[in-house]
Amino acid sequence: MAVVEMERLTKVYETAFGGTGVLALNDLTLSIEEGETFGLVGPNGSGKTTCLKLLLGLIFPSAGKARVFGRSVFDLKAKQRIGFLPEAPYFYDHLTGEALLDYYGTLFGMGRKQRRERLDELLTLVGMQERRSMALRFYSRGMLQRIGLAQALINDPALLILDEPTAGLDPIGSYQIRQLIVELKRRGKTILLCSHLLNEVEVLCDRVAVLHRGNLLACDKTSALMPEEQGGQVVASGLDRSHESALAGMGAVTWGEDGMMAVAAKTDEALQKAVAAVVQLGGKVREVLRRRMSLEDFFISAVRGDQRSGR
């Protein structure tokens, strides 16, 4: 069952005095299935936050529609099941961590006893029990991020929307938040993760959508966007330039000092042929480097391709 559905979703921010407006999201069609961890990546201004705002009913689409749990994004029954962590969360300075969670719990219609139990559980989960009575104005960035995650979980949501959940955190803080997301994923939550940190999306997400200038460049399983084998390089010795013509068909050949040479093969097949040819020609294979395309590689090539196409 699709938890999130976007159908030809478009957002144009109108400018004052009847200007042409800014196209922030263009004809986006996506769906996120129950229990899936879905990543939304893209450079600044790609339309990620606009997409989240449309899903949360904070702004209104210029065209198309979005539905959450089969309901309108403005339906309170849908919002009852959503948890949201904004980017660089900022909360009310005068409240303490537990007062903030209590306040948000009230907005979900939770009773006093239920709120008390839930906030105890959440403060333990995010490791903020000891700071529960501290005013938020004294919280560090990492603490705010943790309490932000706790408030997003106050209603035990079925859909969790996280906007840059580890941005600005130190490596240990990022790791802890990632572990929490893994735990939530294990509990069967549907997670929509919006992040600049591609390695994070790569590790956590089942599927990824790449946005650029409001356009959807790709949307697929993370593994499909990053083919495991994309050829590689054979480094060999014991050959001379007279063998180059025999190897040239398998990839670009480069020569180094001390009779070292390398063949850069673009495909697996070419890589295997290059290894066999080196052995057959009497050379010695020193190293075979398999190339693995990272999500970052994919993202950069996709964005460059989009820029070249002039969109």
Next chain:
Amino acid sequence: MRAIFAISKNSVGEALHRMMFQVLLLFALLFIVGGTFFAYMAPQEEDKMLKDLGLSIISVFGMIIAIFMGVTAIQPEVERRTIYALLAKPVRRYEFLLGKYVGSVVVLGLSVGVMGLVLVGTLYVRQTVLNFPLMIAVGTLFLQLAVMLAIIFMVSTIASQFMTVFAGIVIWVIGYVQSYLHQLSEHAQSGFTRYSLQLMNVLLPNFQVFDLRSQVVDNLAIEPQLIFAMIRYGVLYGLVVLAIAMILFNEKQV
């Protein structure tokens, strides 16, 4: 109702923690108490002057606090993006707006109440009699400021903070010159000018309606019908303005 109560409670806490609000209230109280010394300059008119000056100080500081409350209620929530986490929860936009308004009215009521108590207390020290008409005048002043706050809320849903402050001051001034607008409309030469002025007379708030200063200062009787009429006008005007504010906020892209 639950959401409105929770949001208003939070906005009361937020306002009371603001240094600017505390300083404003402190200055208002100092001015009211300080007014006692000014009153000595007119020995025959001490009480009259104290009441007049006191009500004027409450009116001016009440106006400043109302503008401050109106400007700091919605726009900072949007700028600091605290509104994202809030409206992502099962809260209707009108509940957010009403919660904020109720919270701001409570803070405004507390401020006017404290200022009024200090003024009544100052007079009590001098006369050893509780001045009930003065209390009623403080109450109607509060009603006027609550109406003004509703207008500031409406403006703040579409304008910047600077524009909201500017609009707040303009509304306050216009509210006190409504009778002049009325006179102008009666003496207008062209029909267009007359109808324009009459329209402004109907649409813009009339704060003179709430002003009981002359009755209190000159110890004149305050008719209950007058109080009912101003409550009716204030509540109706405030509700209409809040309804417009809710419609505007419902369409706002946050």
